[in-house]
Amino acid sequence: MTETAPEPHEAPGSGKAPDPDEAQRAIEYCYDQGWSDGLPLVPASGPLVDRFLATTDRDPEEIIGSLEQVGRDCTVRTAAINAAMAGCEPGYFPVVLAAFEALMRERAARGGGFQSTSGPAPLIVVNGPVRQELGFNTGGGAFGPGFRPNATIPRAIGLIVRNAFGIHPHVLEQATQGVPGRWSICVAENEEESPWEPFSVDGGVPAPASAVSVMLTRTCEFIDNRHTPDHADVLRDIADSVGRLGPQIFPRTPVALVLCPEHAQMFAAAGLSKSDVQHWLIEHSGRTADQLRSAGKGNVVAAGEDFHRVLSEPRQIPVIVAGAPTAAISMVVRIFGEWSGTAVQVGKKT
């Protein structure tokens, strides 16, 4: 990072610690305006937001997302204010912009997803050198918390939806229960311990460019399988969670598979590519027509179908490698709608 302006925690020129009472008043002011997601906000000032805007060539007044049904737009400047309030460092802003662009490529995000009773959460996946440059966590505890970029970038996206689009809980946001981790899931792929190409390559951005991929999700379900030496056992275990009844309401029920390094390496050692893993799971993940009918979900079963597969193509099961090589625990992340299948390159200031 090439920051020259004073850090916000320094009181410029004074050499003294900032005034905590003033800081508290500023935080309470933000609460009073209805801007907060419930946690304290960093009060954004012009000089701070200018440092965000200085990280991009984009015009501050450029509209980067619209929600037609509520008649609201988000500009680069509004995104910067929300990112500052979320606690981002100015240097994170190009990642926030890429994440927001990736999110708005999701049909479900544009089509009422933020208002949905499902209360979906974006899963943000970061690839490339920006992970090290900005200090993302790429190792243990991939789903958080504990690391500033991983924690504040998804929060910035949530604040944009709340403030720029005006989607407030209990009003235009109607989540029945919502998703644990909503606005707090940002995974930096563990490319260093993945046996395969970076996830962003699957989204069409060649390595080693930094890129962000986003999908709306409904929940995370862990697969703890650490005792078998047989990779086929692990695949069957994963298929059971991928194909379970609970999430099925439409004929297809996409998932993101976030593999721990140990599972990914086990598959690779058995000669499986990412595509092999996807195709095996497409073939084997589902439930019988009888099981679906017995749960009142016969409507997802096609005529003549005995075994109903929840997936039909690789885009419905993106595979990401994340976490530490400490245990064989992977995560199935249920996708809300369907992933766009694209990654967005992180912009560089010229």
Add this chain to the structure above:
Amino acid sequence: MPNAILDPTGTTAKATARAAPRAPRPASLRGKRVGLLINTKRNARPFLTELGRLLRESYDVTLTERTKVNFAVPEPEDVIKDLAAEADVIVTGVGDCGSCSAAAAADGVVFEAAGLPVAVIVTDSFRATADAMAELRGAPGFGYATTAHPVAVLTEDQVKQRAAEVLDDVVALLTS
């Protein structure tokens, strides 16, 4: 002079939408053309079909049916125009989710502006979101009919019962 704390909403003032007009009401529905805009949510079709049947029985109305392109968002303008050309009053619903209840209210405001009285039906769980969307569209206090949530799990007979129960409210919304 300290720096101001910046507003993250992107709105300069409290956005007050232009007041949306409300269509004049006929004194009676007798002989009117009723447009049913079905939002595709589970049981919306039998609900509105039964409501249409009851309206025809009581008021000798003629019925036109349309299906919403996407229940989650307001209807495209051309669909609204088409239906407006074929109907005198509109009944739409059933809003029983976050996005579809807001979209039903938004559609309602557009029909009213086009000169058609409308009866929007949402389940009682979604009053707040219907109110918020109507206000956003310049129609604070927009009137609509409610039925108890949920509707999706009702049997055929129960749906008919619900349609009968909401009939008077629908007629009151559509007439002066």
